Amino acid sequence: MPIILLKTEHLLLRQMALDHIVTIQIPFETEKQASIARNSIAADPVLKKNEISVEFIAEGNVLQCKFAGVSDRVIRVAISNCIDNIKTVIETIEEFDGQKDTLFKKDS
Amino acid sequence: MAPIDLDKYVRPGKDHFLALGLEGSANKLGVGVIKHPLGELTPENRALILSNVRDTYITPPGEGFLPRDTARHHRNWVVRIIKRALADAGVAGADLDCICFTQGPGMGAPLQSVVIAARTLAQLWELPLVGVNHCVGHIEMGREITGAENPIVLYVSGGNTQVIAYSNQRYRIFGETLDIAIGNCLDRFARTLKIPNEPAPGYNIEQMAKRGKHLVQLPYTVKGMDLSMSGILGYIDGVAKEMFGPQQKKLVDKETGEEITPEDLCFSLQETLFSMLVEITERAMAHVESNQVLIVGGVGSNERLQEMMALMVKDRKNGSVYSTDERFCIDNGIMIAHAGLLAYRSGQTNALEDTVCTQRFRTDEVFVEWRD
Incomplete structure (x- = not known):
């Protein structure tokens, strides 16, 4: 399982008020996996755009998720949601990457 | 073409x-x-x-x-x-x-x-x-499994209640619920009676309804081609709460004097709701001059609904009802x-x-x- 690295910064972006910022970095095995993960989770629009903005960037084999929100609470909700999605992505990758030609066995 | x-x-x-x-x-x-x-x-x-x-x-x-x-x-x-x-x-x-x-x-x-x-x-x-x-x-x-070519579709499930007919490359909605879906109505009544959700609340209501004998009068709310079910749910929920709440009110059947049971309530709810569905389905069939009905959606697995629909369709020329089992x-x-x-x-x-x-x-x- 990839290790999740947290980095918190506080910036003074008063005009936007999205001054609570957290970046999550998730390393994948390959560059392709990181970009697949990005594409899978970035397709969904962020609700409440005036309260939170989320940016997903695949850099090499690392997926960077940048959250900027108006409060700790909205950041927490967004991160929790994002990690839930990434869990599904990672599990899907783990089971199916490189298995396109595999005939899965029953009860495995 | x-x-x-x-x-x-x-x-x-x-x-x-x-x-x-x-x-x-x-x-x-x-x-x-x-x-x-x-x-x-x-x-x-x-x-x-x-x-x-x-x-x-x-x-x-x-x-x-x-x-x-x-x-x-x-x-x-x-x-x-x-x-x-x-x-x-x-x-x-x-x-x-x-x-x-x-x-x-x-x-x-x-x-x-x-x-x-x-x-x-x-x-x-x-x-x-x-x-x-x-x-x-x-x-x-439903069409593929049953082979129904161009039926009126009754789509009844936990989230949807619609009567649909195909025309010009669209499935057009002829009538639908104005508030809650039929499955939602049944599921929520199952919750009121604390009926298990395993395998499905509607299935358990259906089994209980088979043992019901007395019809409790409920509101009947067909509005043109549409239906309304939240009022019926509110009404029967109220009856159930009087019977099984702290009041322990006894309700008796007017004709026989026998006590109304939870089974009777399930039976009455099903009979009322399904009659409403049959009514708007029949009207849709008359509109488009179709004699086939296809029932789809989770509530479509209810055999009493299938039976009531079959009774209505029997009175129409060459009528037929198509439905699928729970797998589909x-x-x-x-x-x-x-x-x-x-x-x-x-x-x-x-x-x-x-x-x-x-x-x-x-x-x-x-x-x-x-x-x-």
Whole structure:
């Protein structure tokens, strides 16, 4: 399982008020996996755009998720949601990457 | 009009199409694999169901399923269920033509939890995605299983209640509920009576209703071609609370003087709601001069509803009722695979940015390119 690295910064972006910022970095095995993960989770629009903005960037084999929100609470909700999605992505990758030609066995 | 060519996108050297379908718009997570032979689907050239796996999120008696918890259930199971469906079908990713997923309508969080897996798998295996309208999935599956050609469709489930007729490449809604869906009405009454949700609340109500003898008068609310059910639910909930709450009020049947039981309430609720459904269905049939009815959706597995519909249809010339069993009328992945594959064969694929799910997605928004 990839290790999740947290980095918190506080910036003074008063005009936007999205001054609570957290970046999550998730390393994948390959560059392709990181970009697949990005594409899978970035397709969904962020609700409440005036309260939170989320940016997903695949850099090499690392997926960077940048959250900027108006409060700790909205950041927490967004991160929790994002990690839930990434869990599904990672599990899907783990089971199916490189298995396109595999005939899965029953009860495995 | 020239016949519709459904074989434009067949892969070289193949004599069939294969699709994986993922459904998770409510509390059922379903994955299925379907195979279409080349050419138009007919009774002699039918779709082949290779696998149909389902896992239902069941809540304790008295509780409904909430979006967050349901989404968590789907996330926990989706990869395992996909694997099982592929294993059951004996199909590898390389054999598939497309991956179909429910794009709506339904509960937002559960829908979204499943589309994440669909997007990831589609990218890993470089397969196109096809977004499917859940209601159209039910209709197409019902048509394929029963062979009904151009029926009036009664779509009755936990989230939807619609009477539908096909015309000019759209499934048009003739009548529908103005408030809650019929399955929602039954499920919520099951919660009031603390009837178990296993295997399904509606199923347990149906079994109890078979033992009911006395009809309790309930409001009957057909409004033109539409129905309203929240008032009926409020009324019968009130009756049940008087009977089983602190008041312990005894209710007796006027004719026999016998005491009203929970079974009688289930029976009365079913009889009233189903009569309303039969009434608007019959009116829709008269409008479009059709003599076939196809019942789809989870409530469609109720045998009493099927029976009442059959009684109505019998009085019409050459009338027939088509329904499917629980494998196909309760939410499942195969119907999504089937409807999605029909759309794929008519040229539909969804780019990643067009795979966002929506809670509201009306049946008549879909352009039915695969029918003439």
